[in-house]
Amino acid sequence: MSTSTHTPAAPGGSRIAAVAGYRPSRLVGNEELGARLGVSGPWIERRVGVRSRHYAAPEESVVDMAAAAAGKVLAAAGLAAHDIDLLVLATCSLASPMPNGAAGVAARLGHPVMAAFDVNAACAGFCYALGVADGLVRAGTSGRVLVVGAEKMTDWVDPDDVDTATVFADGAGAAVVVASDRAEIHPVVWGSDGDRADLVAIPDRYSSVTMQGQAVYRWVTTSLAPVAADACRRAGIPPADLKGFVTHQANLRMIEHLATALGATGAAVGRDIVESGNTSAASVPLALSRLIGTGDVRTGDPVLLLGFGAGLSYAAQVVRSP
Structure with missing residues (x-):
């Protein structure tokens, strides 16, 4: 071996x-x-x-x-x-x-x-x-x-x-x-809200995904913009200087709300959900690869990544696009 x-x-x-x-x-x-x-x-x-x-x-x-x-x-x-x-x-x-x-x-x-x-x-x-x-x-x-x-x-x-x-x-x-030689993946800001973990769940091995959509929507739109802002702060990059904004592709209204709340006014927003749906852990890299492929994000551009979902788990970091 x-x-x-x-x-x-x-x-x-x-x-x-x-x-x-x-x-x-x-x-x-x-x-x-x-x-x-x-x-x-x-x-x-x-x-x-x-x-x-x-x-x-x-x-x-x-x-x-x-x-x-x-x-x-x-x-x-x-x-x-x-x-x-x-x-x-x-x-x-x-x-x-x-x-x-x-x-x-x-x-x-x-x-x-x-x-x-x-x-x-x-x-x-x-x-x-x-x-x-x-x-x-x-x-x-x-x-x-x-x-x-x-x-x-x-x-x-x-x-x-x-x-x-x-x-x-x-x-x-x-x-x-x-x-x-230099950090192009900046510090991650992550956490969870386990008291509300059952908002998105598979209750047992024989069941299907259950989701309390309105409660999840309220959590995302009220709690996660500060997480994204903290990731930008730790990277030393103001939200207005982001060139890309890629969140978990859960719901298009959530994505657009978060971009506005953060003030990512100059960023290309990942909207891969329109063509690919919600692919859970695959959604952030799929959305990022689409932005790179279309030329909306170029090599070296600062991009905020934000994943969130069942758990209720979340993680955000600013990266430089390859």
């Missing part, structure tokens, strides 16, 4: 070398979904901001999608799987609690002996995993970390529940975190 050999001494900071996303091939529009649920396509869009979403094939797993996104981001970074020290998979939708999904992704990439573990902070998971990766790289524990957010939410959604079936979807996004 071999192990990684390229862990450096503790650097000055870390940076994101590349971001990539994977969306399953099946595209489900509002008209198709609304016909089954007894609502109109325009009603769905007005309510949650979604026009379409991607569904994984029945045989396509969280690990499959995570490996697809991981392969794409490694190619974008010019790296091979054997260049990676650690793989962190953010997910809350594995079919089984054991084995962890990260080890399976590492095996799919052809490097099964790398360190690999899962993070479950639901929709905040990618930002949590990115905070962990940044800390490990800066500490010199890991030289290069592959961070993946992947979800198959359709496995856990009641297809006849209009509150959840209209918004949740499947997909994966990934980033490579590497050492840097």
